Amino acid sequence: MMMKNKSVILLSGGLDSLVCMGVAKENYNISLALTFDYGQKSAKQEIDASKKICDYYEVEHKVIKLDWLKDICNNALTSSDKDLPEGIDNPVESAKAVWVPNRNGLFLNIAAAYCEAENFTHVIIGANSEEAKTFPDNSLDFISSVNEMFKHSTMTHPVVAVPLINLDKNAIVKLALERSVPLDLVYSCYNGSGKHCGKCESCTRLKNALINNGDTKYMEILFKK
Ligand SMILES: [Zn+2]
Numbered sequence: 457m458m459m460k461n462k463s464v465i466l467l468s469g470g471l472d473s474l475v476c477m478g479v480a481k482e483n484y485n486i487s488l489a490l491t492f493d494y495g496q497k498s499a500k501q502e503i504d505a506s507k508k509i510c511d512y513y514e515v516e517h518k519v520i521k522l523d524w525l526k527d528i529c530n531n532a533l534t535s536s537d538k539d540l541p542e543g544i545d546n547p548v549e550s551a552k553a554v555w556v557p558n559r560n561g562l563f564l565n566i567a568a569a570y571c572e573a574e575n576f577t578h579v580i581i582g583a584n585s586e587e588a589k590t591f592p593d594n595s596l597d598f599i600s601s602v603n604e605m606f607k608h609s610t611m612t613h614p615v616v617a618v619p620l621i622n623l624d625k626n627a628i629v630k631l632a633l634e635r636s637v638p639l640d641l642v643y644s645c646y647n648g649s650g651k652h653c654g655k656c657e658s659c660t661r662l663k664n665a666l667i668n669n670g671d672t673k674y675m676e677i678l679f680k681k
Pocket residue numbers: 644645646647652653654655656657658659660
């Protein structure tokens with residue numbers, strides 16, 4: 457049997473990237489996961505969660521440190537003197553507060569370099585319709601533009617695959633429950649306190665989606681005090 461071409465996934469350990477791994481591992485033959493440490497408050501938890509996810513799915517894991525990005529970041533995601541916005545009532549303001557300069561653009565380019573070096577065919581990213589509303593680097597326009605760029609910036613033309621692009625958080629959790637993705641491995645919180653704070657934008661979106669799907673099991677595991 458011919459070996460399928462291999463792919464790399466961007467893995468933060470959050471809901472979207474975990475579900476992407478769960479649903480795309482086989483189809484895209486994901487064999488490498490990249491987790492980025494750019495000084496975000498939750499870097500340690502994201503790395504730990506990503507390691508567990510990679511152990512579970514038997515995928516090689518690399519942590520990419522971007523100290524220079526940490527140095528130029530001055531937002532609520534990275535700076536201890538700035539409080540993270542709570543809830544999802546002001547998503548536009550909240551997105552501005554946690555915006556990291558060219559984050560997904562950088563991450564996809566780094567992953568594309570791995571693709572070119574290792575002859576991988578795809579970069580998998582958990583871009584989704586809910587975050588595309590406030591984060592332009594989650595939109596299909598952005599992904600299409602990146603794919604166009606890779607036709608010129610690489611010799612091998614890797615393709616960005618977005619299995620969740622048409623799904624909101626409710627649909628992503630629904631898919632995860634249907635496909636038995638182990639949501640207990642997720643770390644979705646912007647805070648680095650070790651547990652899910654249950655209040656930040658990311659926690660609020662995950663909690664709402666679990667409640668809307670009638671889940672009690674993962675609510676208990678992830679948000680119990
Ligand atoms: Zn949180």
